[in-house]
Amino acid sequence: MALADYEVVIGLEVHCQLATRTKMFSPCPYTIGSAPNTEIDAYTLGLPGTLPVPNRAAIEAAVRLALALGCEVQPRSSWARKHYFYPDLPKGYQITQADAPYAKGGHVEIHDRGAEAPTNEGEGEGEALASKRIPLQRIHIEEDAGKNVHGGELSLIDYNRAGVPLVEIVSLPALRSAAEAADYMRALREVVRYLGISAANMEEGSLRCDANVSLRERGASEYGIRCEIKNLNSFKFLEAAILAEVRRQADLLDRGERIVSATLSYDPERDRVSIMRSKESAADYRYLPEPDMPPLLLDGEWIAAIEHTLPALPWARRRRLVGLGLSAYDAGVLTAERELADYFDQTLAALTGADAEPSPAAAKTVSNWITGELMRLLNASEVEIAACPVAPATLAELLGLVDDGTISGSAAKKVLERVFAEPSRAPLEVVEAEGLRQVSDRAAIVALVDAALDAHPKQLAQLLGGKHKVRGFFVGQVMRASQGKANPQLVSALLDERLAERRDSTDPPGDDHA
């Protein structure tokens, strides 16, 4: 069968570290990137006699995520021990949640690549925003393991990461392509970052993913046998690994062979998956209800209070921006990060006034400036939007100067560069200091236009002869003569006016020698 005759079925298990000050079950501090074995305490090392005490901040972060993803937060959940021997696991078990996770159901909203899938149409004007919901099975809280570092004869262990709070987000097998799986990861990362509960960085390992992949004939109702690819630590590898596994399974099925359930690892260099162990020889984790801690009881009022503090989430903001008349593409760019979306909202509010309803024109202007000039400056200087030296109010002030004709768009670019480099300066001050105020004095501009026309008789003749491209040359000449300060609209209008006069006073075009 052709690859296209198989339906790909994917479910993801995503581990996300929670960026709390201290670890999941002990008051030991944790920050990414500190020297090995400097962030450890008696509990982290599993010293005899130590006991776990849940970290309230981590549970709050986990509850925020569950609420943001529309899960049912369970008033009562419980802890369990998952046993296996490995040197990076200090107690010989990991504390996790087994039969009773704190969150069930919910979904991750992703970009809809397919036509058949149900979509949520964007409201209001502008392009439609196509999205679909990937349903979740559950989310549970657990503690991370340490890290083994293998080199030469020795294996070294760093326990800094041991005990760091994690949530594991388990999707239903509702993803249908590698690209969609990557979309899901990106959407999940966006939500997590919007909530501010994790750096969610795949390269640093604060966001990790295992993928369950199976194939079935299109139209079949039963799922095929699935295999699990472990430890996918980048978006690129996630997609590549799934594609490689789809090829492997399709080959087996085409040859009439059976898929054997297995745990796999992906080798990026060979772009192939290899079998780590078959499920028949899978470890028995001997789950045990955690006797050191009572069940996790979450108070309804506390959950409601947390829900009250949730920020607006990416898809909601996207719909609002499309409602303001922005394109789906621009809305997507502006909401990719919460800080950027906040920046946009604050700039637009400052430009139009807090109480006024922003106009589509203003929204478009702000969007263009942020996605254009500001992003260019940020990228060039490798500064994140959160650390942008130009405050939203400053950008709004600058756009106001363009709007009221004080400066031209090109002058505004200069001013933006200036205040970006020297944040202490106000836009108007830069305008005055650098003489960038736009010249809107008719007489002065007429003089410049006439001077330009007089200085270039040959081009004038061409223009009058119907070579309209030459018109731009004269606009350029006038702008240069004004050192860029002339109001371009006025220059354009007065140029046409003076040209009309000259056309009337010269020979008909038939006499042109060209």
Place this chain on the structure above:
Amino acid sequence: MASEASLVDRSARALAAGVRDGSFSASEICEALLARIDATEDRVHAYRRVTPERARAQARAIDEARARGDALGPLAGVPIALKDIFVTAGVETNCGSKILAGWTPPYAGSHAQRLADAGAVVLGKLSMDEFGMGSSNENTPWELVRNPWALDYVPGGSSGGTAAAVSARSCVIGLGSDTGGSIRQPASLCNLVGLKPSYGRVSRRGMIAFASSLDQAGPMTRAVEDAALALQVLAGPDPRDSSSLDVPVPDYLAAVDAGARGQLDGLRIGLHRAALEREGLDAEVRRCFEAALAELVDAGAELVDVELPHFDHAVACYYVLCTAEASSNLARYDGVRYGVREARPSLAETYAATRSRGFGAEVKRRILLGTFVLRAESYADYYGRAMKIRTLIARDYAAAFARCDLLASPTSPVPAWPIGAKIDDPLAMYLSDVFTIGANLAGLPAISIPAGFCAAAPRRPIGLQLLAPRLAEPSLLRAAAAYEARTAWHRERPPLIAATGEREGG
């Protein structure tokens, strides 16, 4: 100045009062106890490790504090010792196991901390069955602990070293731990008061885990008032133990003083008579128990028959649960981070060698049993069913306590037996827990108090056990104090000491 002999015999309450009023100094007491340890240890082997210099420094600090006029704690100058299951910062802690040989904890356990904060002087660490697993203190890679009442007999376990030390007057309060009777049974075999508090009443932080849902620390003393005094210091919530109970701590000494008048008018004492008909209850234990009941009735108590319908399943239920939890709790002893490592070329071989050599036979047996019952395919049949039975047992007790205030039973079905007599019969050893494990399964407080001696030679102590509803330690202590006030068993001294010709003091 009090003589050494009288000092070692006094109660903790009397010693602390004497230190406060200047009758004697903490240092004097400390020296008297260290001398006693020297005199008896070569025969008793109660201590795994004596820490005289630390003890002297603590005693000096108490004396200096008093000289400065500082307020003194309730245990000021009282010499105590801890079962080696309790973590002591800077003092090697082995938990009775070779696998922890050489391990010196870098953090303070809550028990050692609270006792020291109350002014207690810690003399050292006491021997025990490995990881608390045993009823005779024979599960040890080191010296066997002897029963001071009959040196060829076991002291009981797993807090056997603690029982032997308190009994031999080589410490005044001993701290034990009780997972299925490990405080009460050795207390019974050594003529002591042994108190297992309600689950959660005392922090478990710093007590090395055997079976986390059953383990509880408690005092072993020669007088009920000393058990109350120690519990007063140990009890209360601990933010580092989320299973500790955040409920107020009552005045335990007041309860003892209320009982010391010897009157128990209107107290209803429940009896589960079916349990007394079980095979294996020693006739002398039965005789002493009947006599103790008569004494309680004399004091004004009323006997009430109760049923504990699931009692017969308790031992099986207990050994499924405690082995399951033990297999989990002991997984951390892998030779990677602390303790003994038997290095081998591969990781798997290193694990196998470390654990094979580090653990003793009984510990391995329980790890294997626990690993078996937690396997995915046996979980429901074993662990799952045992948890259900545990719930039923807890309900049985709740129903019984609707009809009575306390439950009474023998503590151990037999008095101390000769060293080596049961070591090859683990099932017989497990059955000796029959009366004690119920309190652990249901999380109830229970106490064992001296209640007589067997007639057969050698003359060995027999204990009475009382159980109370959750957190009803005051009624337990009151009844125990009343019984103690009416009897003289607790005043008897083991022949080991009597032979030295000392006389009782205080």
